[in-house]
Amino acid sequence: MTGLTGKRILLVVSGGIAAYKALELIRRLRERGASVRAVMTAAAQAFVTPLSVGALTGGRVFTDLLDREDEHDVGHIRLARECDLVLIAPATADLLARMAQGLAGDLATTVLLATDRPVLAAPAMNPRMWAHPATQRNLATLHADGVHFVGPEVGEMAESGEAGLGRMAEPADIAAAAEALLTPRAIMAATLAGQHVLVTAGPTHEPIDPVRYIANRSSGRQGFAVAEAAAAAGARVTLVAGPVALADPPGVRTVRVETAAEMLAAVEAALPADVAVMAAAVGDWRPQEAAPGKLKKKAGEAARLDLTTNPDILAAVAQHATKRPRLVVGFAAETDDLLANAEAKRAAKGCDMIVANDVSPGTGVMGGARNTVHLVTAAGVESWPSMLKTAVAERLVARIAETLARSRAAAE
Numbered sequence: 001m002t003g004l005t006g007k008r009i010l011l012v013v014s015g016g017i018a019a020y021k022a023l024e025l026i027r028r029l030r031e032r033g034a035s036v037r038a039v040m041t042a043a044a045q046a047f048v049t050p051l052s053v054g055a056l057t058g059g060r061v062f063t064d065l066l067d068r069e070d071e072h073d074v075g076h077i078r079l080a081r082e083c084d085l086v087l088i089a090p091a092t093a094d095l096l097a098r099m100a101q102g103l104a105g106d107l108a109t110t111v112l113l114a115t116d117r118p119v120l121a122a123p124a125m126n127p128r129m130w131a132h133p134a135t136q137r138n139l140a141t142l143h144a145d146g147v148h149f150v151g152p153e154v155g156e157m158a159e160s161g162e163a164g165l166g167r168m169a170e171p172a173d174i175a176a177a178a179e180a181l182l183t184p185r186a187i188m189a190a191t192l193a194g195q196h197v198l199v200t201a202g203p204t205h206e207p208i209d210p211v212r213y214i215a216n217r218s219s220g221r222q223g224f225a226v227a228e229a230a231a232a233a234g235a236r237v238t239l240v241a242g243p244v245a246l247a248d249p250p251g252v253r254t255v256r257v258e259t260a261a262e263m264l265a266a267v268e269a270a271l272p273a274d275v276a277v278m279a280a281a282v283g284d285w286r287p288q289e290a291a292p293g294k295l296k297k298k299a300g301e302a303a304r305l306d307l308t309t310n311p312d313i314l315a316a317v318a319q320h321a322t323k324r325p326r327l328v329v330g331f332a333a334e335t336d337d338l339l340a341n342a343e344a345k346r347a348a349k350g351c352d353m354i355v356a357n358d359v360s361p362g363t364g365v366m367g368g369a370r371n372t373v374h375l376v377t378a379a380g381v382e383s384w385p386s387m388l389k390t391a392v393a394e395r396l397v398a399r400i401a402e403t404l405a406r407s408r409a410a411a412e
């Protein structure tokens with residue numbers, strides 16, 4: 001049994017050189033127990049014939065919107081609905097653009113507009129086309145519409161020998177992504193069951209003297225929500241929390257700390273973990289020495305604090321020599337150049353994913369209930385619509401489970 005056993009997949013093949021890989025993809029999907037129906041665009045038929053696609057699906061291939069026989073037999077609405085997943089591979093820049101616009105000029109786009117099923121796209125295009133602002137705009141629209149993506153990957157382009165981001169994900173990875181997407185909650189729980197998820201949350205307080213400290217505006221809500229969602233999905237969760245006014249989430253081992261140094265020590269003591277989600281707003285600096293007694297002001301004299309830099313807990317975990325978790329997720333709260341800063345942070349700290357959010361004044365993110373985040377991975381940026389921090393947490397935990405399931409499936 002796999003997550004694809006008995007699942008019906010509608011495969012939309014659009015016209016790119018990677019269309020030939022659709023043949024292997026069909027084989028992979030069927031090997032895992034899925035049945036596949038295929039729709040091909042006119043351009044796709046210039047790369048592979050409906051005859052060879054049909055030979056592999058074991059059924060007829062649908063190509064025309066206005067074919068009386070097809071419409072009489074099955075029809076585009078039934079095609080769009082009689083499946084568990086619509087999978088687009090390859091998804092060309094043109095098809096993604098037409099989807100983002102809601103166009104329905106051929107059978108493929110009509111089915112995509114009419115479906116109420118999850119949609120997974122495997123983009124494939126020239127790296128310049130992928131990087132073009134128009135394509136990136138379309139991707140952001142499609143992400144916000146709930147379309148899922150697998151790839152593209154970095155590699156050499158078949159047609160030009162150019163290298164860059166744009167090559168379609170390998171068929172095995174696409175099949176694994178389809179499987180993860182169709183994995184019901186129970187299987188998601190099986191992926192996370194017994195896995196140790198380590199979460200940091202909240203601000204830190206860095207003492208100046210016994211009564212004063214340096215702090216920040218983090219409420220801890222996002223990190224607490226992640227801990228709670230991971231526990232609800234069956235994980236064993238350790239939450240290392242800075243000073244916040246939130247109760248321990250149910251079923252979560254919560255360790256309360258004050259300072260960045262204490263947080264690092266608690267995190268190190270909690271390792272090994274399978275997944276680390278570092279959502280704390282760790283103070284970057286601390287007073288060089290906390291005064292043992294309350295500092296007294298002196299009339300007419302300016303005060304100064306000597307600060308020293310705190311350890312970077314996320315970097316320490318992501319670059320751990322012996323106990324690096326399989327998946328390390330960081331957060332990036334920025335007021336300027338959000339995505340560029342987030343990607344730079346991801347690379348510099350060595351984590352797998354960064355959840356980036358804009359914390360400019362007026363967004364209400366700091367301390368508020370909602371968050372608008374972008375998921376930054378090696379494969380690119382996924383922008384999520386504004387949602388409750390609890391919903392961000394649930395979606396993040398689902399993505400973590402998906403990523404673990406995918407790497408497990410790829411290793412098998």
Ligand code: CTP
Nearest residue numbers: 278279280282310311312313314330331332333
């Ligand atoms: N982080 C950490 N330890 C630190 C500083 C940050 O673990 N001493 C983690 C946070 O939990 C978050 C990520 O690093 O997951 C990014 O934190 P952020 O404060 O946005 O980045 P900094 O590295 O501090 O960079 P800067 O403040 O210059 O933007």
